[in-house]
Amino acid sequence: MNLKIALLGGDGIGPEVLAQSVKCLQAVEETFNHHFTYTEGLIGAVAMDKYGSPLPKETIDLCKASDAILFGTIGTLKYDENPSARVRPEQGLLQLRRELQLFTNIRPVKIFPTLVNKSPLKKHVIFGTDFVIYRELTGGIYFGEKKLSEDGTVASDLCEYSEKEISRIAHLAFKAAKNRRKKLTLVDKANVLETSRLWRKVVIRISESYPEVQLDFLFVDNAAMKMMLDPNDFDVILTDNMFGDILSDQGSAICGSKGLLPSASIGNEHAMFEPFHGSYPQAAGKNIANPVASILSTAMMLSHFGLHEESLAVVIAVDKSMKKHVVTKDLNASSKYGTSQVGDFIAGNI
């Protein structure tokens, strides 16, 4: 298969972990006889420094012309310290999601058996945890109208959802549940929010087309509680943009390291793959960042294009790195392996 891949390293540790992903994809090309081309583009703080915009037009064009986008991470200390800056690196990511209509963010949360002891949760709580969050990514309070009164004393954000926005992601989530343990939990705050009530109405209607999937509902506060007490009871979680942001980060912490989990952001025409984790600017350039989340994002990309054997080869190589303790220091404080060495080991085992 031929694939045109856009590489957006972004800020902080993004470019370093992405470089390991490219190594792995090159190994896949060789082993399975595919042909991928890679083109780099700028986004985030690095793009602001060069072009004055966190998402230059060149980058949008590149992404639109590519089959898939591999994304690193975004954000730097410089902008985090000034939270009220009006132009921020994160806007590059938000605009890109919107521009490419990547309306479904898929975040699998799965415990590696070899890493159960890394979880902050007790073994009997975490054991067997394997769920996936379907987070709406281009609507809700993230993109609704924002206002600041002229005298600066009143601010507002509008959370808005349409039936169409809800139904397109709901179908994807039900399909995923059908291929998994057949359970879908809609997380919302329907006892308070009008948008949540619309989510319930639409999702209940769509559920009729998926009779084999069991649908249940959880208020978001209860969901945060349950993720602490019974995470292994979840299968597919479907939720809006804001709640999905919070719950998926809570979910990623379950695994004990932020550096392990990949994600996919899917639209009708485009698809982007990126680690869950942030840009960790303190670690940039030190060869200490864990590349596994980024590498597993390539596995999600390969599956997305139907290359399931290839995807599995990547996952198996990652598993092997863990079993052989070829891991970065976040997983084993006395490890002598850095970002690049872990990347080499995994690529070498594909």
Add this chain to the structure above:
Amino acid sequence: MNLKIALLGGDGIGPEVLAQSVKCLQAVEETFNHHFTYTEGLIGAVAMDKYGSPLPKETIDLCKASDAILFGTIGTLKYDENPSARVRPEQGLLQLRRELQLFTNIRPVKIFPTLVNKSPLKKHVIFGTDFVIYRELTGGIYFGEKKLSEDGTVASDLCEYSEKEISRIAHLAFKAAKNRRKKLTLVDKANVLETSRLWRKVVIRISESYPEVQLDFLFVDNAAMKMMLDPNDFDVILTDNMFGDILSDQGSAICGSKGLLPSASIGNEHAMFEPFHGSYPQAAGKNIANPVASILSTAMMLSHFGLHEESLAVVIAVDKSMKKHVVTKDLNASSKYGTSQVGDFIAGNI
């Protein structure tokens, strides 16, 4: 001291756990020579059944004429199963908060040393956890304008905050931090939301009046992660209504039982005290609900009126019940004590 106390048992296990609180307050009256009067009022599903409204005018009047309100819990299965019902028991609680302008919800999260093993988190993660959440309770997306388009296909909720709404709770949170470990964490989503940026601006300005308190910032997704990985690092968390709802439930799960944590909702003129936990309708009338959260709410009430010795006496009696294993089944599956017996024991030790 004379105090007029309104008792709003509400739905589910609310009335049962509240009855234990009254026992404890009566013990306090006797031991410390106070005079409290108790008047019951209806709220929630029980009020809807009787008056057609979840918050009858009688109840509002009673609350306004009282020095303090003790609240049970709200919500029943009947309404939970029909989430799009337009009149819901929870509205009684939301209206009451708004009507009495109870703008600050205080939720302490503290691990009982005897219960460390109950937490889903590993001992080294949870040990020493002792923080308090200051959640804004009468603004934000809970109370902003809600809309549903005429054809029912588009819904919206407005999240709005004014400087005044932010500054009044911020002052209370800073004062609390000053009396504790002197650390305040503002949790928001300032990289996305206009309201969050207003929170930051106002809180930064107010922090100048509290130079001894260290202020830091955390995006809500990172906060959910940190509550999993490093809960004992928090001191005072200040946040908005929606984020506070989610984080405080996540926080309560840390303690391993939902039945332990109390909360206070404070305004300039009124104060209400209630357990964190929900109405657990499946357990109602079975004498199995844990009354500790409700009883500890009375301790918060006593402190609120400056009765610190009295408050401590309640806390010590609760501690004793745990040390002597006089607890409900959620804490010890083989326990022979019910709600009422635990209440008797604690009241008897005041």
